[in-house]
Amino acid sequence: MPVADKLEILADAAKYDASCASSGGERRNSRNSGGIGSSTGNGICHSYTPDGRCVSLLKILLTNACVYDCAYCINRRSSNVRRARFTVQEVVDLTLEFYKRNYIEGLFLSSGIIRSPDYTMEALVRVARTLRTDHAFRGYIHLKSIPEASPDLIRDAGLYADRLSINIELPTEESLRRFAPEKRTATIHATMRDLSEKIADAKTDTRGPRFSPAGQSTQLIVGADSSSDSTVLATASALYGTYRLKRIYYSAFSPIPDASTLLPARPAPLVRENRLYQADWLMRFYGFSAAEILAGSVDDMLDPEIDPKLAWALRNRDRFPVDVNTAERESLLRVPGLGVRTVDRVLSARTHSRLRLDDIRRLAGSFRRLLPFIVTADHRPSRLLDRAALRSVVAPRPQQMSLFG
Amino acid sequence: MIYSIVIEPPDDFAAFRTAARRLLAARIDPADVTWTDRREAALFPQVPPGPERIAAVPRAFVELAEAVACHRDASRWPLLYQLLRRLADGERTLMDQPADTLVHRLQRMAASVRRDRHRMTAFVRFRIVDDDDGPCSVAWYEPQHRILRRVTPFFIDRFASLRFSILTPDMCVHWDRQTARYASGLSRSAAPGGDEVEDWWKRYYCATFNPARVNPKLLDSHMPKRYRRDLPEAGSIQDLLGNASRRTDRMIGR
Numbered sequence: 316m317p318v319a320d321k322l323e324i325l326a327d328a329a330k331y332d333a334s335c336a337s338s339g340g341e342r343r344n345s346r347n348s349g350g351i352g353s354s355t356g357n358g359i360c361h362s363y364t365p366d367g368r369c370v371s372l373l374k375i376l377l378t379n380a381c382v383y384d385c386a387y388c389i390n391r392r393s394s395n396v397r398r399a400r401f402t403v404q405e406v407v408d409l410t411l412e413f414y415k416r417n418y419i420e421g422l423f424l425s426s427g428i429i430r431s432p433d434y435t436m437e438a439l440v441r442v443a444r445t446l447r448t449d450h451a452f453r454g455y456i457h458l459k460s461i462p463e464a465s466p467d468l469i470r471d472a473g474l475y476a477d478r479l480s481i482n483i484e485l486p487t488e489e490s491l492r493r494f495a496p497e498k499r500t501a502t503i504h505a506t507m508r509d510l511s512e513k514i515a516d517a518k519t520d521t522r523g524p525r526f527s528p529a530g531q532s533t534q535l536i537v538g539a540d541s542s543s544d545s546t547v548l549a550t551a552s553a554l555y556g557t558y559r560l561k562r563i564y565y566s567a568f569s570p571i572p573d574a575s576t577l578l579p580a581r582p583a584p585l586v587r588e589n590r591l592y593q594a595d596w597l598m599r600f601y602g603f604s605a606a607e608i609l610a611g612s613v614d615d616m617l618d619p620e621i622d623p624k625l626a627w628a629l630r631n632r633d634r635f636p637v638d639v640n641t642a643e644r645e646s647l648l649r650v651p652g653l654g655v656r657t658v659d660r661v662l663s664a665r666t667h668s669r670l671r672l673d674d675i676r677r678l679a680g681s682f683r684r685l686l687p688f689i690v691t692a693d694h695r696p697s698r699l700l701d702r703a704a705l706r707s708v709v710a711p712r713p714q715q716m717s718l719f720g
Numbered sequence: 721m722i723y724s725i726v727i728e729p730p731d732d733f734a735a736f737r738t739a740a741r742r743l744l745a746a747r748i749d750p751a752d753v754t755w756t757d758r759r760e761a762a763l764f765p766q767v768p769p770g771p772e773r774i775a776a777v778p779r780a781f782v783e784l785a786e787a788v789a790c791h792r793d794a795s796r797w798p799l800l801y802q803l804l805r806r807l808a809d810g811e812r813t814l815m816d817q818p819a820d821t822l823v824h825r826l827q828r829m830a831a832s833v834r835r836d837r838h839r840m841t842a843f844v845r846f847r848i849v850d851d852d853d854g855p856c857s858v859a860w861y862e863p864q865h866r867i868l869r870r871v872t873p874f875f876i877d878r879f880a881s882l883r884f885s886i887l888t889p890d891m892c893v894h895w896d897r898q899t900a901r902y903a904s905g906l907s908r909s910a911a912p913g914g915d916e917v918e919d920w921w922k923r924y925y926c927a928t929f930n931p932a933r934v935n936p937k938l939l940d941s942h943m944p945k946r947y948r949r950d951l952p953e954a955g956s957i958q959d960l961l962g963n964a965s966r967r968t969d970r971m972i973g974r
Contacts, residue, residue, distance in 0.1 A: 319920050326927035344877035353878040359842045360942070362953055364929035365960045367938025374928060412917045413924075415857060415882065416846045569932045570971045582932050664819040674819035 337420035350451025381427030421455030436464035530561035538583020552605035741772035860911035
């Protein structure tokens with residue numbers, strides 16, 4: 316099969332993995348290395364596809380043949396999808412040729428499990444090792460780590476990769492058993508724990524061998540099982556806390572060709588995924604706990620119509636208004652419409668003068684939706700917060716339905 | 721007395737610095753200075769060489785000014801001189817006051833330049849041609865601001881062992897694995913055509929798109945249309961959008 320045909324099949328097979336980050340690695344460049352590649356620590360999205368998702372890494376599988384039969388996966392054993400398999404050299408060459416043309420930041424390599432976990436993991440590691448040692452490649456490498464692979468192979472993977480990931484896929488053990496009969500939650504967790512310890516050790520002992528300097532990540536599919544958003548967020552929060560994950564990717568269940576009958580026929584709404592990402596940010600950067608994001612909600616689901624911070628504020632009106640001239644950073648971060656950067660600018664600006672609405676307009680960009688929640692030198696919201704109609708004042712207007720939909 | 725200051729080339733931060741130090745030493749008011757990119761457009765006498773006053777300015781000002789220097793807007797030098805003058809006149813904390821009208825305006829200009837620099841690192845596409853000295857990567861790119869000099873170190877870091885040229889309408893850079901040489905600008909027609917790898921890249925782009933998640937608005941916000949003209953993969957966008965719902969229907973068996 317021509318390499319370009321394999322590329323098409325094995326990119327199509329890999330696209331359900333939402334991970335795309337190329338950030339968080341070491342700073343390095345190719346001056347004096349003889350090879351190519353650099354990393355500034357910040358990721359670069361080199362393109363965007365019409366689904367609005369970024370293209371940062373060459374995201375492919377080594378092969379889409381698989382001995383496992385996970386219902387949600389397009390590559391499961393019982394699927395009649397076309398199969399292909401790259402050689403190690405083909406992946407190395409494609410990565411280098413794409414990289415030289417500035418199409419990508421590096422490689423995201425995963426694989427179906429063929430023969431055995433060790434056999435497959437060894438091939439993934441061989442790609443990364445060839446790029447790093449034979450070609451002095453200093454671009455980004457993300458490798459999927461196969462939970463059942465032997466510790467030596469995982470150690471080598473961490474030596475060459477910037478980031479490793481294991482997908483937990485489903486938010487509960489019960490769902491995993493139902494949809495992925497060959498996978499075990501316990502094995503996945505044990506490998507995540509092992510990775511988190513090795514990552515932490517390598518950070519402490521900077522003279523020791525390198526290990527996955529950009530940390531580890533995972534993916535959760537939402538909407539394939541019946542788990543609520545609060546279950547998803549509780550799982551996510553536990554994963555961040557226990558294994559120090561850098562990122563959790565939420566992937567709204569998307570219909571796949573030749574789908575298993577265990578799966579819902581309809582895709583999960585993309586807005587659900589979007590709201591989960593917003594809630595995830597609230598947990599990581601805004602000081603929210605998983606429990607309080609949805610405390611007091613009706614059905615343990617994030618509101619599809621308004622973002623979770625605004626929804627929280629509407630349920631916790633007694634926490635507002637917040638005085639931008641005196642409030643603590645933690646309280647400012649809870650104001651809908653104030654992001655982390657804006658809050659830091661407010662803190663800097665207010666040490667020099669009492670902030671007025673015009674100042675806030677310059678610092679925050681827009682301020683219409685802020686008005687009910689803040690106090691400034693020249694503004695105090697009237698009884699707006701008590702009005703039941705507050706939601707309709709601050710929520711974005713629903714788009715008019717198309718007459719021709 | 722009104723003075724004309726010529727800053728040439730138009731992104732020459734060092735020339736601005738020298739001129740500004742002379743203006744500060746002579747205590748010339750920002751309102752009495754006009755700034756221009758071209759010698760022949762200078763209507764008033766130039767500030768004669770003389771003593772320079774090196775004001776102690778915060779690091780944040782230098783970073784801001786270096787970015788703003790690349791901005792295409794003609795107001796960049798007068799605004800920077802205004803800010804410098806206020807800093808030199810004792811407003812020591814001005815850089816920590818993001819709500820100040822002047823600081824805010826300049827920070828927005830700097831942000832626009834930084835965004836443009838980031839997009840250039842993302843959207844430059846090289847094509848590899850062979851000449852007498854072997855393979856050379858050549859890219860044509862139209863930046864929004866005059867950022868080529870500032871972005872070149874990024875590409876040298878990344879491709880130090882390759883020969884490359886980046887052509888823009890303002891200027892070009894040629895890297896020969898040792899030094900970067902700058903030359904005058906060229907037009908798009910000077911850039912080479914695509915090769916087989918570019919076709920693979922287009923096929924990859926189409927394959928990694930999931931038609932069940934089609935979202936043209938998000939695409940437009942991340943990759944505005946004006947950047948797409950020189951992205952080889954962007955030629956597929958119309959077809960991918962047009963066929964998305966049919967492909968999704970087929971997947972879910974409707």
